[in-house]
Amino acid sequence: MRTGSHKLGLILIRNPPAPSAYECVARVQGEIHNPKLNRMQFSFELIKRAPVSSARVGKIVTPHGEVNTPVFMPVGTQATVKTLSPSDLAELGAEIILSNTYHLFLRPGHELIREFGGIQKFMSWNRPVLTDSGGFQVFSLAELRKITEEGVTFQSHIDGGAKHFISPEYAIEVQQALGADIIMAFDECIPYPSTRDYAQESLERTLRWAKRCRDAKKDSGQALFGIVQGGMHPELRKRSADALVEIGFDGYAVGGLSVGETKPVMYEMIEATVPHLPEDQPRYLMGVGTPEDLVEGVERGIDMFDCVMPTRNARNGTFFTSFGKVSIRNAQYERDRQPIDPSCGCHTCRNFTRAYLRHLFNAGEVLALRLGTIHNLFFYLNLMRGMRLSIEQGSFQEFKKGFLAKRENIDS
């Protein structure tokens, strides 16, 4: 148990409370590797705003450490960012990762992870973690869903179609067992396209679920974020944002985007949402996106992103570079002695040629997946570093212009 009350939306770093007896014992036993662990309450500090856009630099403080924003969160669905060890992630400079409640709930089970002291200890990653609520996966992976006011009944995609039921309260209980630093309200992510009527009906239910999540959450030291829904309807987005702020959360996510709509519509929905969110709290654009999306999102005031794109593409042999995409299986790279991106400083580009990586992919060698993942995540994390630096220096627009100009092919 962590001491100290957990207020909503406070932008203030409390004085750390004196360590509890448990903490003292744990420290003596060496269980707590991070000296800040269990001492910091969640907070967000807005450090700098760009002069001609909504771009901003900030800092999130969590029980497992600090996160500089805008931040990209690598996706570690099953308590591992696929192919990487925690030391790989640390070397890449990842400050926070996302893990999927739906998957961990099914396997190995949240109670097992609770026994191990939470996902950080379970996977040996002593830094911040965010878990989603499972809602997105229930609506995209599971079968035979039945939505009621109470929650969702579904058949899982892995355990022989066993039936499960998740309510807002249960989603919070599972996430409290998983122990991530930031947890998410349980929401419905509606299909695209959906009618306005369904978007509104679903939105209102998701708002009632959000309130139930807020009420169900114990003083676990975890931050709880609400999720703005509302389909592709600006007025529903506003309605959702206003109502969530009224309930009060530690941060706000923009959900239900990058589900098939065009880029202009996605950017419009971000613009229809962000102005209605508190400036002094973090804003998280869920499941987005391409490098260009990250730049456009930051420009519109987003602080946090997650997406499987860099990791999944890497495992398909598609690499992000400053000049567009490299599909490493192409015959043109057979005898190519250059690294994936000659301007990249990642471990892969410092050590391996395109020809060697192409050979590994063609030969079905597992090392290819890791080396590609290292490169793509480095590219994403480096892009975020570049954006943070340019905002701090007041040159975000120049950064954006230069970044887009160099990329010959748009990744989409």
Place this chain on the structure above:
Amino acid sequence: MRTGSHKLGLILIRNPPAPSAYECVARVQGEIHNPKLNRMQFSFELIKRAPVSSARVGKIVTPHGEVNTPVFMPVGTQATVKTLSPSDLAELGAEIILSNTYHLFLRPGHELIREFGGIQKFMSWNRPVLTDSGGFQVFSLAELRKITEEGVTFQSHIDGGAKHFISPEYAIEVQQALGADIIMAFDECIPYPSTRDYAQESLERTLRWAKRCRDAKKDSGQALFGIVQGGMHPELRKRSADALVEIGFDGYAVGGLSVGETKPVMYEMIEATVPHLPEDQPRYLMGVGTPEDLVEGVERGIDMFDCVMPTRNARNGTFFTSFGKVSIRNAQYERDRQPIDPSCGCHTCRNFTRAYLRHLFNAGEVLALRLGTIHNLFFYLNLMRGMRLSIEQGSFQEFKKGFLAKRENIDS
């Protein structure tokens, strides 16, 4: 081209020749990372012999660095030790790896690797490499083999059954293109069981092939090892060893073992071979074996080993430990907070529990394969370190006794 003549079987470290113009340019360009690269000729130094067995400690010097023997060579079939990067291997303390000529010949092709300056540069491993001759794979993986005095015609197992022909001269040419520090003569590895007549007929042909390999090899700076065959017939093993020594090689391998025979027969064949090999040259037991096999082999005077067992077993979730095997998928490990082997100092055991590794295997996560491989190779390399140290200290028999006593289950 490396300068200096390459004599057979010399146990003397020559003064390094002055660098050639090419080497100077290469060094200026930073292509040569290892300062000893291209300077040392192959040699073997016998450092210490055990008092009551044939166990011995030595040092092999190659163009890419030194190798302390007895040594275990991780298998990097397709120019990668499966799941590991070269920096992983370096961290594990691997001093030399083995790669398979047959696989590299088929994919990506030896000429491509020649263009890249050899396998070390191609895979970014600036330490010693040994390539086998391809013989074993031709006889175990390929189809429709036809053996003539000239060589072997076969259909490959990967490129749609294309026909290939490998002669002793071509096996050497391919290995010269691959550029390993140690290359192997082309031999026939006969099936088990084989008749004495066939064993002898094959052996005599393999001896003629060995002479052709010796004659075909250019002054490439590579060491060439002969391979003792002769099935399970002690007198044929002696005949093979004597004839190979007569031809003269830089080292001698014991081939055709661990093919289905019992352990006592395998040990008997080693004992029937080693006494007929020069004491001042390295002896390499090919494709062997279990941890117990390594100990028994070292006791009988073997200096070098390779085997896919640690890496392949790791990918199946079977781990070697000081107390026997751990099959990590077993339900008993579901909530087990211990590392694979509490007495192990590898990266995996220092950071991850059995429960987490079991979860990774059950969830099909690629990270499991790498963490397991790191552990198993650490176990093998650590075993070799322990044997070297005990021989140096004159306590190999005690080491062997203690090692075997601790292992409750024999790995086989």
